[in-house]
Amino acid sequence: MATQREVGALDRGADVDSPVLLDLQHACIVHGAGRKAVVAVEDLTLSVAANEFVCLIGPSGCGKSTLLKAIAGLLPERSVQGRITVNGGTPTRARRANAFAFVFQDPVLAPWRTVLENVRLPLEVVGGSAQSLASRSPQELIELVGLSGFENALPSELSGGMRQRVAIARALTLQPSVLLMDEPFGALDELTRDRMHAELLDVWSTTSASVLLVTHSIIEAAFLADRVAVMTPRPGRVKAIIEIPFPRPRLPELKTQVTFLKKTNEIRTALELAT
Secondary structure, eight states, X not given: OOOHHHHHHTSGGGGTTOOEEEEEXXXXXXXXXXXXXXXXXXXXXXXXXXXXXXXEEOOTTSSHHHHHXXXXXXXXXXXXXXXXEETTBOHHHHHHTTOEEEEOSSOOOOTTSOHHHHHHHHHHHHGGGHHHHOSSOHHHHHXXXXXXXXXXXXXXXXXXXXXXXXXXXXXXXXXXXXXXEESTTTTSOHHHHHHHHHHHHHHHTTSOOEEEEEESOHHHHHHHOSEEEEXXXXXXXXXXXXXXXXXXXXXXXXXXXXXXXXXXHHHHHHHHHHO
């Protein structure tokens, strides 16, 4: 049975008037100063609507990961110019409000903590205000990502895909408005990666989060996203926005259909033109 999100997503036209949750206007990111300064991102404009899934794709070194760090408020303020807002406020304010969560390519789990303890970690860090932010218990999130029975396992006892599921569950603990994902499946083998695509969409369909995901995979971008933002080589700019019209829920069989292959070719052509 389709969830409410999936039913609503069958007609993407209904999302045209969704409020903008993440907004970047003429963003510029510079590393260093003086002669050693490197412009990583220049004059980049991009918005992500509430409950929208957007993928960033582009050549290595074009500033995709740097852009996520700027959104998360993880870069020095002096290195970021232009305007970046999350929920209408600054990245710093959003971070303090736990409005977003970050999932990296490496799950970054504490090796001495069990699955349950790793998922519970954000609640421990936030402390007293955590209960008002969490809509699901750590146990419920573990069940949501399909790891029931592994609550007491250590990261060393899990496969790569299972560790990434733990990272996703942990990211959802405080019910973020925005989920930033930096090539979360890049280190996985192709079969595991395909399975994780479907599982991520299943989990996302139960949340109200917007997602901005960085990837180098054209297939991944076309399968996951509502829109794909194609970036130029450094300094990174958004060269094209590709709409992905496929209804949700999306099943793995979609990747074999002619319409899907045509869409991946459209993204590939945009990448070629961007370089």
